[in-house]
């Protein structure tokens with residue numbers, strides 16, 4: 007029996023046991039938008055063998071135009087997940103191919119390739135994410151409001167009453183996560199009115215990225231059913247805290263499944279920063295800091311992302327988003343926090359990040375730090391939100407780029423990310439990504455806004 011035949015037999019059994027009628031053959035495009043075809047299970051064999059056909063151009067930036075050949079998305083059987091909120095459907099994440107080859111513009115293909123190269127070093131990347139989102143309603147004038155009208159407190163973070171009012175939604179999401187085997191361990195009201203975060207256990211990077219795609223789909227589905235909108239937009243409200251996607255990263259031995267970012271206990275190793283991490287972890291952090299000005303284009307990939315970042319505080323008092331490429335211990339005012347001596351928490355990413363691309367990009371930066379013995383800098387213990395830009399610059403800490411255009415230009419010239427995100431027939435994927443992001447910025451920039459009219463209409 008070939009691998010494909012064995013996979014078909016295995017999936018067919020699970021489909022029967024689960025009472026599943028349809029498969030979502032899924033992939034994401036550059037923005038991380040979940041795309042799917044609904045395939046009846048009687049067509050399973052064709053789906054697993056030939057894939058589901060898509061006109062890639064129609065879904066978003068996928069390196070295709072209307073004349074391009076079909077993109078055939080081949081399901082990864084390991085990602086089979088029955089959807090508890092619509093149990094007659096199971097999702098499988100696919101690896102798109104074109105003319106029989108893995109398509110280098112497909113984010114999942116890009117991460118898979120990066121992880122395969124990592125495996126050649128006998129290493130595995132494990133990741134966890136903190137996916138924040140806001141529950142809102144759309145007003146007749148096109149503006150949005152917090153869905154819970156009573157959620158108006160100045161410091162709504164961890165508010166038990168706000169949590170209680172959203173209990174039906176939160177418990178349903180929690181039940182669903184546990185039914186899918188993700189291990190939900192916390193659910194909280196976040197720092198903005200109407201903002202929530204629901205956590206599940208870390209896993210290998212591909213699994214976590216697949217789960218985030220399903221998590222977002224689930225949250226949107228739950229909200230729509232309740233007559234609301236869910237948004238992962240980095241900054242849905244000018245004066246409220248934005249939606250982050252903090253990522254927890256660690257490297258593990260592929261052979262022994264030992265965590266390699268843990269230091270301290272081993273007398274052979276020295277702990278140069280005193281945070282209990284291994285030198286490998288410090289070097290990895292060094293690479294992330296070094297390449298942060300370009301990495302940010304992938305981790306914070308839309309115009310709106312740069313309204314979340316920076317020092318300016320929303321109504322609740324602090325932004326919680328990094329303004330500087332800084333590193334330290336358990337300190338939330340910087341880009342990399344070390345909450346415990348076993349992993350790095352990279353606080354750069356936001357709700358618009360494509361998890362496949364973000365993990366691949368972070369991995370490339372981190373490995374460059376390892377290969378070139380990079381130093382993440384002094385362990386920052388101060389409140390960087392309170393420091394002046396001059397004080398921060400005097401300490402050799404770099405300020406993160408102020409707009410998507412700045413970030414995209416940094417990405418365009420970054421060789422490590424050009425290599426890390428792989429080559430396409432027209433050049434590095436990172437260049438394709440950067441050009442797309444410049445176009446997005448300019449399209450936004452060319453819009454005349456109501457704020458501009460208010461400010462300038464009669465000023466001169």
Ligand SMILES: [Mg+2]
Pocket residue numbers: 136138196203
């Ligand atoms: Mg949070």
